[in-house]
Amino acid sequence: MACRPLDWKFIPLVTEKARSADDNSTPSPPEVGFDSLGLSEVMMGALAAAEYHEPSPVQAGIIPHALTGGDLLGQARTGTGKTAAFAIPILERLELVDRSPQPNAIVLVPTRELAVQVRDEIAKLAHGRKTRCVALYGGKPIRSQITQLEKGADIVVGTPGRVLDHLARGTLKLDSLQCVVLDEADRMLDIGFRPDIEKILRRCPKKRQTLLLSATVDKGVERLAKSYMVDPQIMDFSPSSKAADTIEQHYFTVEEMRKFDLLVRLIDREKPEQAIVFCRTKRGTDRVQRKLSKKVKGVDCIHGDMQQPARDRVMRLFRDGKVRILVATDVVGRGIDVTNISHIINYDLPQSSDDYVHRVGRTGRMGREGVAYSFVTPEQGIELTRIEMLINTLLNRDEIEGFQTVAQAAPPQDSGEEDKKDEPKKPAPPGQRPRRRHRRGL
Numbered sequence: 001m002a003c004r005p006l007d008w009k010f011i012p013l014v015t016e017k018a019r020s021a022d023d024n025s026t027p028s029p030p031e032v033g034f035d036s037l038g039l040s041e042v043m044m045g046a047l048a049a050a051e052y053h054e055p056s057p058v059q060a061g062i063i064p065h066a067l068t069g070g071d072l073l074g075q076a077r078t079g080t081g082k083t084a085a086f087a088i089p090i091l092e093r094l095e096l097v098d099r100s101p102q103p104n105a106i107v108l109v110p111t112r113e114l115a116v117q118v119r120d121e122i123a124k125l126a127h128g129r130k131t132r133c134v135a136l137y138g139g140k141p142i143r144s145q146i147t148q149l150e151k152g153a154d155i156v157v158g159t160p161g162r163v164l165d166h167l168a169r170g171t172l173k174l175d176s177l178q179c180v181v182l183d184e185a186d187r188m189l190d191i192g193f194r195p196d197i198e199k200i201l202r203r204c205p206k207k208r209q210t211l212l213l214s215a216t217v218d219k220g221v222e223r224l225a226k227s228y229m230v231d232p233q234i235m236d237f238s239p240s241s242k243a244a245d246t247i248e249q250h251y252f253t254v255e256e257m258r259k260f261d262l263l264v265r266l267i268d269r270e271k272p273e274q275a276i277v278f279c280r281t282k283r284g285t286d287r288v289q290r291k292l293s294k295k296v297k298g299v300d301c302i303h304g305d306m307q308q309p310a311r312d313r314v315m316r317l318f319r320d321g322k323v324r325i326l327v328a329t330d331v332v333g334r335g336i337d338v339t340n341i342s343h344i345i346n347y348d349l350p351q352s353s354d355d356y357v358h359r360v361g362r363t364g365r366m367g368r369e370g371v372a373y374s375f376v377t378p379e380q381g382i383e384l385t386r387i388e389m390l391i392n393t394l395l396n397r398d399e400i401e402g403f404q405t406v407a408q409a410a411p412p413q414d415s416g417e418e419d420k421k422d423e424p425k426k427p428a429p430p431g432q433r434p435r436r437r438h439r440r441g442l
């Protein structure tokens with residue numbers, strides 16, 4: 001597709017920003033119902049069956065434009081209903097075209113878990129239709145995917161590597177595509193999928209609709225849009241602060257060796273509906289899961305060393321609520337979308353601050369309330385500050401009886417002068433960063 005200058009059209013509409021603003025002067029967005037979006041009866045039936053009673057702001061914004069067939073770049077995180085925002089128009093528009101043996105739409109996603117999740121969401125919204133949706137991702141024998149493709153697929157959801165594999169074998173053809181979706185485009189570029197995505201896009205028909213969804217829009221995403229989209233409308237649904245406003249965020253100062261005991265006490269205190277406990281390493285994930293299973297019911301773990309069938313099984317159990325506490329690494333934790341996750345526990349702080357935003361975004365889905373706790377060792381004050389700067393929010397310090405004593409017994413790293421002024425009765429725990437006054441106005 002020719003490289004053409006982008007005519008960036010910004011559309012002021014029902015954004016999360018408007019919805020979550022405290023400022024009374026911000027006009028309330030007009031309430032939009034699914035019935036005002038011009039959807040078919042069968043789609044209205046599917047939405048009722050899914051118990052989606054009203055569109056999320058992202059859906060109210062994206063669906064009408066996507067239904068016209070125009071290109072669109074939407075800045076939206078997971079958890080905002082973005083999957084249905086592109087799935088609904090795709091399903092509606094497929095009605096208009098002849099069914100061909102090859103897919104009419106393809107959705108490219110960064111991870112296997114997201115491929116399954118998006119396929120399931122599409123299947124849910126295809127209620128009442130005969131739409132065939134196939135997920136193509138690595139870690140699964142390619143044979144069964146080929147069999148599914150041979151039976152015919154209207155929509156394909158896949159990770160770029162596996163999609164290319166099928167293209168090379170000739171088991172997937174893209175000539176009948178009407179619509180291409182790049183979901184979590186920033187994440188796909190982050191993990192080095194650009195060459196694969198470009199190879200796939202070059203094999204798509206020139207006349208098509210391209211929808212690009214991304215949590216962030218940086219130069220890389222812009223370049224992709226400029227090269228492969230035609231006059232996209234741009235819609236910004238990014239919330240005013242990076243982590244959703246519905247999430248309470250706390251931290252504990254805790255020494256490495258006491259983290260596990262703190263975790264058990266925290267779970268006992270909070271009694272989470274469902275929680276993800278994030279660890280930095282695969283071995284750490286296994287270890288925490290093993291120990292925690294002896295103390296708490298419904299614990300399982302997921303990480304990149306596990307075989308795909310085992311990962312799928314754990315995700316299914318978690319989605320069904322049979323696993324209550326999932327210990328996970330970032331690689332697989334990032335795309336998890338389970339509405340009942342009430343708690344995120346950062347047992348280890350993430351390697352990059354951006355990952356904090358993604359981890360915490362697993363809770364507080366669709367406007368529900370969520371809470372996130374981070375375990376910060378005395379040496380990690382600076383890492384906590386980095387996270388706070390990124391999200392432009394101060395995390396609240398929390399304490400659990402019996403854990404503060406050890407922290408207070410050790411010598412503080414800072415002089416403590418500032419600490420005393422702010423909080424005279426509470427000496428800073430070891431490595432406590434300079435007090436909050438230093439971190440205001442970030």
Ligand code: AMP
Pocket residue numbers: 051052053054055056059077078079080081082083084121337338339365366
């Ligand atoms: P997503 O941002 O696509 O990952 O969606 C987040 C979650 O919200 C998923 O579990 C969806 O099934 C759910 N969801 C999407 N749209 C709606 C809606 N309009 N009403 C209620 N739940 C929804």
